[in-house]
Amino acid sequence: MCLACRFVHEMRRRLLTCLLPALISCAFAADDRPYVNDKKAPEDRKDIEAIQSALVAALPQVRAATVCIELKEGSGSGVIVSADGLVLTAAHVSSGVNKKVTVIMEDGTRHQARTLGLVADTDAAMLRITDKGDYPFVEIDRGNSARLGDWVFSLGHSGGFDKHRGSVVRLGRLVRIANTTLQSDSILIGGDSGGPLFDLTGKLVGIHSRVGRQLQVNMHVPMSVFLDNWDRLRAGEFIGDGPFAKKPVKGSGFLGLATDARKEGGLRVTKVGNKSPAQEAGVKEGDVLLTLNGAPLATRAQMQDLLQEMSAGDEIRLELERKGKRETLTLELGAR
């Protein structure tokens, strides 16, 4: 069981063993279900206090596992689901496979991470924190136990990371359930994408995906989408086609420099494009490119062939010689 949720779970189990022993034997996944979920609406002070006390108890642990995901283009949210740093998020946040991103914890600590697989047509994605550590994490609702009308809460770094504010929590109910989408009236906004939706016991039931203009339209990807694709996501597969992530297109990568072959091997840089990925990585006119991802460079055609096999967003390693000294630069190909 997840460390983060053990406290809440045990508290609830203790309550249940004295109050409702019968339920435990008859209902799978119902062992810690708050009774208030089975009322059409809360009826009195006791009911609304039951929602509040469950939420307040669950919040600190799940918030510690909720992260901001920073990319070059901006930021989204995510949630850690294993002690070694596996993170679930939305496909339109990670937006690609095997990309470097930064994960920011609630206290502002930053960690390096790399995107794993994604499901482009349902907006699910996984990434891994590459810094070694023992991370706080949440428990996934594996039993698909969320029901229509259940009380849920959202966390996320709305509008970006703000240390003085922290992640933002919002309450709501599940108002629609479909195969690959949950809708809640827990209100989301930009920056929340990829963040977690929890039930009142602090179990992860969804990942924030998109909103409509109306306040009631807040969409989440259910856990079943992640669980059904788990191994392929972990293996870094790009699953499905659009609309939440574009499949990399071979030959779409852009480096932004011109070269001439040198007699003794290598390619001399004759021009570096203004604001090109090459310029931003620090490539200068006169540098001699020796290898690309370890492959020795001898002719322009050969380098073009290598680039032709790659796509925008791919990371490349360039070894070069500048004024007699060797240097290695890492850069991400731009879009052509």
Add this chain to the structure above:
Amino acid sequence: MRANRIFLVAASSLVGSLGAQQSLESDYRTTGSAVTSVFEAQRAVLQTSSAVILDGRKEMIYGVVISADGHILTKASEVADLNKLSVTVDRTNYKNVKILATDPQWDVALLKIDAVGLVPVVYAPTSEVAQGTWAVGNGATSRTKRRALAGIVSAKIREIPAAGGAALGVVLNVKGKELGIDEVADGSGAQEAGLEKGDVILMIEDTKISKIEDIAGVMKDRKAGSKVKVVCRRGKREFTAEVRLSAKGEMFTDTMNRNDMMSGDFSKRRSGFPRVMQHDILGSSRVTGGPLLDLEGRCLGMNIARANRAESFAIPVEDLKALAERLMNQAAAGEKPDDAAVTPRGEPQ
């Protein structure tokens, strides 16, 4: 706000992909009548202790009743431009409304109506409640009945710095080694202090001003709501004005980002507050100004801004009490109200 990228896709084609799946009837949703009816005790407090501020027949915004004889706090920037100001408390409409004092920093005005026997709010002992705690605020209202909406305290209490930094509220032009005023922003501290087009700024506090960077240097560590001494030259006369600083992003056209576009309406003044508590209740900017209640019906704070669809701000009770006292003292001392902030400015556009 500081959002630089929006990951949420607000595309109706994608949102509509649920089709005819299981759906919860609207009455049972968080803002639905079956849910809000359980907050009747808190609604009853709003009925008597949350005022409705009207312009003619139109309900514009809410207020917090703080005395039995008709003192009401409301959001200053929302009442500044009203022509036919009136106030409804419970079912009674009061036509004779005076604006006694305003605090530009908190954006709060103290109103007075000729009333007796009103029920002022009871202040909660602290605003430091756990996140996830229920809070209740105004929903839409009818002529006779207030409605309640419930949500939760949803982030840390903190300062909301002025959007775009603190500024005088002037557009400048450089004439050699002098900075002349080209334009004075409406509602700015510069306007309140009487600065005019053509004035030349010579000095701010103790810094001589000869280029734009000099002003930026002076403003860097200052906050909206604070005041600075500005030495100006008009014609041949030199004079010193005390100018209140406000958020640059709110005096000049605040560029809409995508979060703003997906938010519906948001409060015009939504930054530059010394301290706020955050919650998830307000559905539109028109429901600001009223009290934020706890489950006991006590006032946790006063709703001061809907920043966006997911984030609303309230002045925490400690600050609200101090502010109310300050404004009452100011009114009692007969200080002139802050003219520029309260004088109706003609027909709205």
